[in-house]
Amino acid sequence: MTFRTRLLAVSSLTVAGAVALVSGVVSVAARRAFDRIAEERRKAVVDQFQREVDWQYADVEYKVQRVAASDAVLQIAVEANKPEPDFSAFFDEARPQADAQALDFLDILQPDLTIISSASAPARFGYPSNWLIGDVVVLRHFLIRIPTNIGYVVAFAAVRAVSVGDKSILVVGARRLDSGFLALLTHTSGVHAMLWLADGNQVVDAWGTVAEPPKLAGLIDTVRHTHREASATVQWKSDPASAESVVALPLSHGDNLLGALLVGTSLREQVLLERNILWTGIGVAGAGILLGVLMGYWTTLRVTRPVAQLVSGVQAVAGGDWSARVDVQSRDEIGELAAAFNKMTEQLIEQRDRAIQAERVAAWRELARRLAHELKNPLFPLQITIENLQRARDRNPDEFEEVFRESTTTLLAELGNLKTIVGQFSDFAKMPQPEFQNVNASALVREVLKLFEAQFQTDARPRIELVLELAESGVEISADPLQLSRALRNLVLNAMDAMPEGGTLRLRTESADGMVRIEISDSGQGLSEEECARLFTPYYTTKRHGTGLGLAIVQSVVSDHHGRISVSGEPGRGATFTIELPARRDA
Amino acid sequence: MASLNAARRPRYGGTLRIDVSGAIQSLDAGDVPADPLDAALKENIQREVGPFRVAAWEPMKTVVLEPNELAPGGRPYLDRIEIHMGRTSRDQALDFELGKADVVELPLADLRRAQQQGVRTGTSQPCLVIALAFAGHRGDLDGMRQALSLAIDRPAIHNVLLQKQGEISGSLLPQWLSGYAFLFPVARDLSKAKELAASSAPLSFAWDKQSPLLRPIAERIVVNAAEAGITLRPATGPDADVRLVILHIASDDGAEALRLLGGRPSADPLKMFEAERELIDSRRLAPLFQLPLAYELAPGVNAWTTGPSGNWRLEDVWLEGVKP
Numbered sequence: 001m002t003f004r005t006r007l008l009a010v011s012s013l014t015v016a017g018a019v020a021l022v023s024g025v026v027s028v029a030a031r032r033a034f035d036r037i038a039e040e041r042r043k044a045v046v047d048q049f050q051r052e053v054d055w056q057y058a059d060v061e062y063k064v065q066r067v068a069a070s071d072a073v074l075q076i077a078v079e080a081n082k083p084e085p086d087f088s089a090f091f092d093e094a095r096p097q098a099d100a101q102a103l104d105f106l107d108i109l110q111p112d113l114t115i116i117s118s119a120s121a122p123a124r125f126g127y128p129s130n131w132l133i134g135d136v137v138v139l140r141h142f143l144i145r146i147p148t149n150i151g152y153v154v155a156f157a158a159v160r161a162v163s164v165g166d167k168s169i170l171v172v173g174a175r176r177l178d179s180g181f182l183a184l185l186t187h188t189s190g191v192h193a194m195l196w197l198a199d200g201n202q203v204v205d206a207w208g209t210v211a212e213p214p215k216l217a218g219l220i221d222t223v224r225h226t227h228r229e230a231s232a233t234v235q236w237k238s239d240p241a242s243a244e245s246v247v248a249l250p251l252s253h254g255d256n257l258l259g260a261l262l263v264g265t266s267l268r269e270q271v272l273l274e275r276n277i278l279w280t281g282i283g284v285a286g287a288g289i290l291l292g293v294l295m296g297y298w299t300t301l302r303v304t305r306p307v308a309q310l311v312s313g314v315q316a317v318a319g320g321d322w323s324a325r326v327d328v329q330s331r332d333e334i335g336e337l338a339a340a341f342n343k344m345t346e347q348l349i350e351q352r353d354r355a356i357q358a359e360r361v362a363a364w365r366e367l368a369r370r371l372a373h374e375l376k377n378p379l380f381p382l383q384i385t386i387e388n389l390q391r392a393r394d395r396n397p398d399e400f401e402e403v404f405r406e407s408t409t410t411l412l413a414e415l416g417n418l419k420t421i422v423g424q425f426s427d428f429a430k431m432p433q434p435e436f437q438n439v440n441a442s443a444l445v446r447e448v449l450k451l452f453e454a455q456f457q458t459d460a461r462p463r464i465e466l467v468l469e470l471a472e473s474g475v476e477i478s479a480d481p482l483q484l485s486r487a488l489r490n491l492v493l494n495a496m497d498a499m500p501e502g503g504t505l506r507l508r509t510e511s512a513d514g515m516v517r518i519e520i521s522d523s524g525q526g527l528s529e530e531e532c533a534r535l536f537t538p539y540y541t542t543k544r545h546g547t548g549l550g551l552a553i554v555q556s557v558v559s560d561h562h563g564r565i566s567v568s569g570e571p572g573r574g575a576t577f578t579i580e581l582p583a584r585r586d587a
Numbered sequence: 588m589a590s591l592n593a594a595r596r597p598r599y600g601g602t603l604r605i606d607v608s609g610a611i612q613s614l615d616a617g618d619v620p621a622d623p624l625d626a627a628l629k630e631n632i633q634r635e636v637g638p639f640r641v642a643a644w645e646p647m648k649t650v651v652l653e654p655n656e657l658a659p660g661g662r663p664y665l666d667r668i669e670i671h672m673g674r675t676s677r678d679q680a681l682d683f684e685l686g687k688a689d690v691v692e693l694p695l696a697d698l699r700r701a702q703q704q705g706v707r708t709g710t711s712q713p714c715l716v717i718a719l720a721f722a723g724h725r726g727d728l729d730g731m732r733q734a735l736s737l738a739i740d741r742p743a744i745h746n747v748l749l750q751k752q753g754e755i756s757g758s759l760l761p762q763w764l765s766g767y768a769f770l771f772p773v774a775r776d777l778s779k780a781k782e783l784a785a786s787s788a789p790l791s792f793a794w795d796k797q798s799p800l801l802r803p804i805a806e807r808i809v810v811n812a813a814e815a816g817i818t819l820r821p822a823t824g825p826d827a828d829v830r831l832v833i834l835h836i837a838s839d840d841g842a843e844a845l846r847l848l849g850g851r852p853s854a855d856p857l858k859m860f861e862a863e864r865e866l867i868d869s870r871r872l873a874p875l876f877q878l879p880l881a882y883e884l885a886p887g888v889n890a891w892t893t894g895p896s897g898n899w900r901l902e903d904v905w906l907e908g909v910k911p
Binding site: 087122124 | 809
């Protein structure tokens with residue numbers, strides 16, 4: 001991954017992450033706010049429920065009190081004080097009283113709870129009340145479960161005792177807790193009041209029976225078992241916006257759970273807002289990512305363009321173009337880096353020029369030293385010989401002739417040496433361009449070795465054992481056989497020179513990785529590390545008599561053949577020259 | 588009434604307006620209304636043809652009678668009688684309060700209170716029978732008929748719902764007509780009722796939902812039955828397992844009344860008793876009460892009398908405050 005891509009990715013991810021973080025924080029904050037609002041709304045509804053309950057109790061109490069204070073009930077109370085009371089004339093008194101007071105249930109009872117008159121069940125006169133139990137008599141108001149011909153209902157009830165003389169009767173009135181009551185609780189927008197009745201396990205709201213009470217089963221079970229307030233979230237339809245936070249308030253009479261008021265607070269607004277925030281967040285995040293990508297791209301371009309220029313400059317310098325310059329105008333770190341780079345290349349060029357100049361001077365000095373050294377050797381015998389001639393003519397004219405003959409011979413020999421030295425320098429200067437042709441490296445090695453067969457077999461010098469490890473195939477190369485054989489001859493000669501006491505000369509050819517390798521190893525005195533490093537420097541030699549041009553010529557030939565030469569060795573363990581040349585592709 | 592002063596002396600003239608709940612379609616002799624009250628109304632109107640003649644007839648609504656000048660007993664006192672049919676209890680009460688009716692029907696539950704309040708009333712002998720009628724095709728209901736008859740607390744209904752009007756009875760013919768009605772058992776035996784009704788299936792129970800007389804009695808019967816372990820499920824229509832019905836004793840003669848009810852008449856009281864018991868069993872009836880007909884009379888209505896079977900005697904009726 002490039003620096004530009006990384007930078008682009010980092011900037012985009014940073015923007016997206018920031019947007020996502022902001023969206024998440026806003027979403028969480030909104031949810032908490034809505035939870036707080038829902039909790040407040042729930043409390044408001046519960047408070048309203050308590051107020052409505054108190055009002056209902058007060059209203060029922062008031063109406064029961066009015067019934068208790070009526071003339072008809074007073075007459076019944078008077079009748080109850082008679083020795084043999086006859087309540088038959090009053091069996092239908094409760095109904096008009098209940099109608100007048102808008103009570104759903106009204107019973108006029110004897111103290112033992114036997115019905116004198118019942119508005120809801122007039123036919124039950126003389127029977128004990130089937131919805132009152134003894135303890136209610138001591139209560140002002142209470143919640144009660146009343147059986148009807150359509151099942152049980154829950155009602156707000158109040159009781160009053162009417163006493164005349166020693167006897168008393170009871171007036172018990174009740175108003176049903178039904179859909180109408182639930183409608184009072186739904187004035188607040190988003191609030192859904194429901195009533196669960198333990199008998200029949202039915203759930204009703206202000207509009208009738210709730211269609212899907214199983215969704216409330218878990219909440220109702222909790223209330224049924226704990227008799228305490230519980231809450232749950234109920235999703236009525238597949239749309240999450242239909243969800244309600246439902247709080248169940250148990251309705252009890254003593255230890256009997258009569259049912260529960262279920263107050264549902266709509267989560268629609270919360271869900272819609274969260275959805276809006278989510279989609280807005282996604283939209284903003286998308287736009288942010290897009291913007292981030294664009295900004296990142298622009299920023300990356302601004303940042304990476306000079307970097308890329310720097311990279312190009314460095315690559316150019318690495319490729320040898322030291323004149324490369326980076327054109328960066330910015331004043332930031334990148335600009336400073338570019339300026340430093342430009343300054344560095346200028347200094348490199350200066351140093352290179354100085355190095356070249358110094359190297360040239362050194363080369364000239366070395367050349368002068370070598371020339372002086374090489375020329376000094378033959379010049380000194382020439383001088384001695386001429387001085388001998390002069391001395392012989394002045395002092396021994398009789399022997400001059402003989403001296404002259406010997407001296408001229410010597411002079412000719414030294415002049416020949418001078419000529420050879422000059423020729424070698426001339427050859428090095430005039431190295432021709434190779435003429436390539438198909439050559440088998442192993443065959444070439446064998447031809448070179450033929451030139452030295454006599455020397456290997458002579459007894460005039462210590463014996464050199466020849467070891468050949470030549471590959472038979474795969475060693476075809478494209479080369480100038482004359483130049484390459486000359487180079488090999490030089491290396492073989494060097495090896496023989498390195499083994500004045502005799503030894504082993506090993507020649508090996510092989511093919512590997514598209515290259516043909518030729519190794520010439522000797523078991524001579526070896527080379528130090530410094531010698532290995534300087535061996536191919538022109539005019540450098542480890543021999544007492546040598547121009548130092550042999551290995552330079554070898555390196556020049558190998559280089560002209562697009563190959564490379566290396567040397568390895570240790571003092572006392574011989575040396576190995578390795579020539580690697582490109583193998584012919586069509587071989 | 589031996590020394591009638593001038594103000595209390597019968598006078599001719601005036602229009603008597605009667606509101607009734609019954610509504611009859613025609614006055615043809617062969618057409619017997621299914622409703623016993625309608626039948627009683629028709630009989631009453633037909634009886635008056637003699638002292639009166641039908642001057643106008645609007646089926647189900649109005650009958651107008653005018654005096655027959657050549658009646659054997661002499662011209663009746665009233666110049667005109669308007670009988671308005673199909674009037675509900677509420678309509679009748681309003682008409683009476685507004686002076687639009689001189690005679691209206693009085694629910695038996697209100698009779699006692701009305702009499703205590705000094706309201707002028709007119710009642711007949713018990714001539715209506717309230718009974719349970721079990722489905723004729725359900726022979727297996729004989730045991731339930733007995734159980735239900737034993738489960739019903741007749742005295743409570745009589746004292747409270749009927750305000751002690753009429754009589755508790757296990758017979759079809761009232762005591763005043765047959766003389767042996769007391770022989771039919773009416774006592775409540777809840778234990779035996781429970782025993783007979785053990786593991787019984789619920790029964791459908793129907794009554795005339797429009798009848799203010801039958802509704803509370805039916806509801807009380809349901810309560811009594813439940814106490815005995817008998818479940819009565821309210822239903823409508825003639826196909827119910829049990830129906831609460833009203834039968835009209837249409838004759839002052841016991842044998843004739845029994846014949847009209849479908850029994851075999853006899854001059855021998857013992858055979859009459861047997862015949863009536865057979866009739867009760869064959870028709871799968873459980874008689875409960877014998878009830879009179881009751882009317883509320885306006886202050887100006889005088890000499891209103893009804894026969895034992897509830898028949899009107901309008902030829903004797905005269906109105907006060909009518910200019911001769």
